[in-house]
């Protein structure tokens with residue numbers, strides 16, 4: 001008997017099961033764990049829409065909400081949109097959600113932070129007294145940490161309100177960092193009955209997407225909340241253990257769930273063509289028993305592994321792969337760079353390929369700038385991206401209105417009070433125009449000015465407000481630190497120096513690198529990381545594998561494909577049945593490959609092409625005809 005279109009719907013009962021759990025009069029908790037492309041996000045949205053129809057009104061009357069916790073801001077935006085911005089849904093990342101719960105509890109937070117600091121200091125001081133040489137690198141670092149923590153402890157009583165930015169680096173005196181916010185929330189949620197009452201009254205239902213990667217402390221606290229409040233609260237976890245790729249996630253999530261939890265499961269993969277599903281099923285084999293079925297109407301699809309030696313020119317190798325894929329899949333769009341998603345392992349790989357490495361490297365090396373650099377929220381860099389870049393664009397197209405609008409919107413010189421108090425307003429405006437001209441002159445004759453030159457003009461003319469980091473860096477260059485605002489950076493001297501040095505180096509790069517970095521951050525970018533595309537899908541995907549460029553130690557494709565032996569630690573972990581880097585890499589590979597809808601090229605750079613080929617065959621992941629050494 002042939003497959004019928006009805007076979008596509010074998011998982012439909014799952015949505016009904018989930019809806020039944022979300023009944024405020026009879027709440028149940030559930031754990032929907034299903035493979036890539038199985039429609040978890042779709043089920044989440046559908047269950048919520050159904051909930052809204054049945055119970056939305058009652059919820060709104062009592063000012064109650066369903067909390068939906070997502071892994072990224074992009075996912076939160078996407079789900080909010082799909083839920084039509086209905087206020088009964090509170091969609092946010094774990095960090096925003098946690099902060100929302102605790103932000104008004106200043107005195108409780110103080111007690112927690114004080115305890116934590118004292119504990120840390122005791123440990124650090126203890127280690128320091130045992131140090132054999134106080135001048136070695138570790139001891140010097142430790143001494144700096146001690147100074148910084150002592151200062152924080154001393155400042156604690158003065159804080160009237162803590163601040164926290166879930167999407168950036170928190171470097172002010174009164175700010176909490178990401179680890180603290182998660183730690184405090186988990187602690188209160190687990191140990192404070194009043195907090196538990198408040199949470200379930202506000203959010204009688206909490207759903208967690210990508211729960212395999214959600215901070216384990218918080219998952220543990222949510223479990224304990226559910227256990228204490230099961231009569232009035234339901235917790236729903238969505239995810240896929242095979243897609244756990246961050247170290248913060250709870251391993252073995254779901255193995256020992258309470259008996260009254262529902263465990264719906266899904267068999268379909270609605271995303272990919274048949275060959276791609278077979279590949280991801282094969283990658284998954286050996287980890288668990290889940291095997292997916294394609295939709296009946298799906299095409300065969302194409303998968304191919306290209307292996308190249310590391311000394312080849314990578315840009316031409318990847319162009320050649322795209323050409324070969326266009327022939328193999330009979331799909332000319334492989335030749336259109338905008339139509340192919342290239343998955344790299346690490347941002348440096350994109351920075352190198354897209355031309356913003358000199359800007360990226362020093363900022364990335366500063367621990368406190370890393371997060372906001374990667375998600376585009378680094379405020380000192382955003383003055384270039386959000387103000388200067390549009391200004392230069394407007395200048396390139398000679399759009400005087402746009403130039404005036406950007407300056408008016410962003411310049412402190414256009415402050416209403418300032419203009420009103422000026423005697424000769426015409427003259428004042430003309431001076432501002434001269435400043436703008438002076439700035440834009442830097443790009444004359446297709447010049448590509450250094451960021452430092454741009455900052456100097458801004459500083460001299462006061463055209464825009466310079467963030468503290470930039471002011472300090474530029475003043476340091478000109479040996480004039482009088483009007484800098486070092487207070488803006490926290491008093492942790494170690495990180496301040498690190499930040500200033502990072503900026504000094506970054507400011508020596510030409511502006512075109514900001515343009516390229518901005519392209520990378522945009523959704524249109526051809527590049528994304530294996531990790532960053534979780535939850536997304538693309539018709540044509542090229543997965544690049546290159547440990548040497550990746551710099552990371554969390555993953556090793558060389559080990560997965562056998563071109564590098566196991567380390568002593570790997571062997572020890574294997575013997576003890578613990579997770580190894582190879583397990584993690586296999587899961588990352590699963591995430592990357594499962595993004596493809598129609599055709600998938602994997603490009604592996606290695607020092608040992610024949611070994612990689614032999615191992616790829618031995619895994620049974622590819623046919624001989626699907627592997628090519630280029």
Ligand SMILES: Nc1ncnc2c1ncn2[C@@H]1O[C@H](COP(=O)(O)OP(=O)(O)OP(=O)(O)O)[C@@H](O)[C@H]1O
Nearest residue numbers: 035036037038039040041042240270271534535536
């Ligand atoms: N029941 C369905 N019928 C038709 N298409 C579906 C169905 N469920 C999901 N899809 C489609 O399949 C694709 C994958 O769905 P979705 O992104 O919800 O999967 P997921 O389980 O969240 O995937 P992943 O874990 O890989 O992120 C989407 O394009 C979605 O629109």
